[in-house]
Amino acid sequence: GEDVEQSLFLSVREGDSSVINCTYTDSSSTYLYWYKQEPGAGLQLLTYIFSNMDMKQDQRLTVLLNKKDKHLSLRIADTQTGDSAIYFCAETVGGGYNKLIFGAGTRLAVHP
Amino acid sequence: DGGITQSPKYLFRKEGQNVTLSCEQNLNHDAMYWYRQDPGQGLRLIYYSQIVNDFQKGDIAEGYSVSREKKESFPLTVTSAQKNPTAFYLCASSEAPPGNTIYFGEGSWLTVV
Numbered sequence: 001g002e003d004v005e006q007s008l009f010l011s012v013r014e015g016d017s018s019v020i021n022c023t024y025t026d027s028s029s030t031y032l033y034w035y036k037q038e039p040g041a042g043l044q045l046l047t048y049i050f051s052n053m054d055m056k057q058d059q060r061l062t063v064l065l066n067k068k069d070k071h072l073s074l075r076i077a078d079t080q081t082g083d084s085a086i087y088f089c090a091e092t093v094g095g096g097y098n099k100l101i102f103g104a105g106t107r108l109a110v111h112p
Numbered sequence: 113d114g115g116i117t118q119s120p121k122y123l124f125r126k127e128g129q130n131v132t133l134s135c136e137q138n139l140n141h142d143a144m145y146w147y148r149q150d151p152g153q154g155l156r157l158i159y160y161s162q163i164v165n166d167f168q169k170g171d172i173a174e175g176y177s178v179s180r181e182k183k184e185s186f187p188l189t190v191t192s193a194q195k196n197p198t199a200f201y202l203c204a205s206s207e208a209p210p211g212n213t214i215y216f217g218e219g220s221w222l223t224v225v
Contacts, residue, residue, distance in 0.1 A: 004154070033213070042118075042202055042216040043155075088154060100214060102154035 006103035018076040020106045022089030029091040034074045037086045084110045116217035118203050124225050133188045133220045135203035144186035145204040198224050
C-alpha cells in the first residue's frame with residue numbers, strides 16, 4: 001500500500017545541520033516533495049526532487065534520494081531558529097491526477 | 113498577488129449544522145484539492161477537482177460535499193453527517209496533472225461547539 005514514514009521529532013542546536021529522514025513505499029512515485037508548515041499556517045513548498053535524480057541542492061537545502069531503499073532526506077545547513085516548524089515529506093502516486101501521500105510530519109526544534 | 117485564499121480562518125459549528133469553507137485561487141490552475149489535517153498527523157485528501165464541473169472523492173469524502181462551478185473557486189461544505197469535523201482544513205491547487213506541484217492556502221480551523 002501507499003505509506004510515508006517520518007520520525008516525529010528532531011532537536012538541533014542553532015548553526016548545526018539538520019537532517020530529516022523519510023521512507024516511502026510506492027516505487028512508481030515520480031516526484032517527492034518537502035513541505036514546511038509553521039504553526040497555524042498552510043504548507044509551504046520547500047523543494048522537490050524528480051525520481052530519476054539522486055540529489056538536489058537549493059541554497060541551504062539538500063535533498064538526497066535513495067530509490068533502492070525508498071529513502072528521502074532533507075538536510076538544512078546552518079539551521080536557524082526560523083527553521084523551527086513541521087516538515088512533511090510527500091510522494092506522488094499513480095492515477096490520473098496529482099495525488100500526494102503525506103507523512104505525519106517531523107517537528108524540528110532549533111535551540112540556542 | 114497570486115495565490116490561494118481560504119476563508120474564514122476560524123469557524124465554529126454547532127452540532128447538526130452545515131458549514132461552508134471558501135477557497136479561491138487566482139493562479140489559473142486547473143486542479144484544486146481539499147485536505148484535512150488532524151493534530152500530529154499528515155494530510156488526508158477529502159475531494160479533488162481536475163476541471164470545472166467535475167470532482168472526485170478522495171480518501172475521506174464521507175460527510176463532505178464540494179462544487180466546482182468556476183475555475184477559481186472550490187468551496188467545501190462540512191455537513192452534519194461528518195461526525196468528527198473539528199480539524200484544520202487546507203485547500204490546494206495545481207496546474208493540470210500529472211507531475212505538477214501542489215500549492216496550499218493558509219488553512220481554515222473548524223471547531224465544533
